[in-house]
Amino acid sequence: MNLFTWSPINKKKRNYFKILSCLIILFIFVAVLNLFSKPLKNYFYILSSPAQKTFFSAGVSTSGFLDSFLNLSDLAKENENLKKENQYLLYKISVLISNQKNTEAIFDFSNSCQEKNFTNVMASQIGFDGQDIVSIDKGASGGLSEGMPVIDQHGVIFGKIFEVYENFSKVMLISNKNSAIDVMVQRVLEDGSLQQINGVVRGSGSLSIYLDLVQVDQEIKEGDVVLSSSLEKVFPKDLLVGKITKINKDDQKPFQSAELKPFFEVENTDNLFVITNYKQP
Known part of the structure; x- marks a missing residue:
């Protein structure tokens, strides 16, 4: 029992x-x-970075990388020889264009650095994830750290580094919904003098930005240029942000806002510069 x-x-x-x-x-x-998630991500980057750079140079974002790879695999089954020839030609063209743009970018930015005493690390874009975050091919091994400003060769603000791995980093664009930077609207008055009006530029997603918290009694106009003011101690002063395209004003409210056309262009910019020696005031 x-x-x-x-x-x-x-x-x-x-x-x-x-x-x-x-x-x-x-x-x-x-x-x-x-x-070990961060080392694993970095290891995956090392393995996939050559392919990511090639696809990004051809205008394919990182978010669509897997889909594009699968589509190319299907095409390869139909015509493997044609695929190889096209890829080889695309690679040769990409290399030639990239080398030329690298030389031009370094020359243009070196002049700007001499004026503002910046030291920098040049990095290439390798992907865009659709959430207003760009990946670049430099990381901790290249001397990068979180919070460093990222601009292009013409002094246009792209964003700041917010996540660093050993061999690559992620840049939060100023159009990201979590981004907010202090700026100033620069206007040329009739007597030739400059007027500076303070405000804040916020990200609204989808590579869009808008100007906010401008006092309602301040006069701003369409076409006014918006620059960084460095009040938030993240970006150096006088970097290009955008241009006012539409003003939203209500006299019953203490502040006015405006729509902006950002100066940064993700699709048309191959090389970015990370400012590594900016001393926050």
Whole structure:
């Protein structure tokens, strides 16, 4: 009787311990995965960066990288020889254009650096994730760290580094919904003097920005240029941000806002510059 009485209980205990063991193993696996997530991402970047650069140079974003790869695989099955020829020609053209643009970018930006005493690291865009975040091919090994300003060769603000890996970094564009920077509207008055009006530029997503918190009694006009003011101690002063295209004003409210056309162009810019020695005032 004892055998038949305790056998089901022992079986339940064994099942219980099996389930408990599985849960413990799963917990350990998740913990290890979280612990090494950053090195794993960096390792994946090292493996995939050549392909990402090629696709990005051809106008394909990182978010669509996998889909594009699958589509090319389907085309390869139909005509493998034609695919190889096209890829080779695309690669040669991309290399020639990239080398020319790199030389021009370094020359233009070196002149700007001499005027403002900036030191910088040039980086190439390798992807855009659709959330107003750009990936670049320089990371901690290149001397980059979180919070560093990112601009182009003409002194146009793109954003700031917010996540750094060993061999690549992510840049939060000023159009990201979490971005807000202090700026000034620069206007030329009739007597030739400059008027500076303070405000804040916020990101609205989809590569769009708008001007906010401009006092309602201040006069701003369409076409006015917006520059960084450095009040928030993140970006140097007098960097290009955008141009006013439409003013939203209500005399019953203390502040006015305006729509802006940003000066940064993700699709038309291959090389970015990370300012590494900006001393926050």
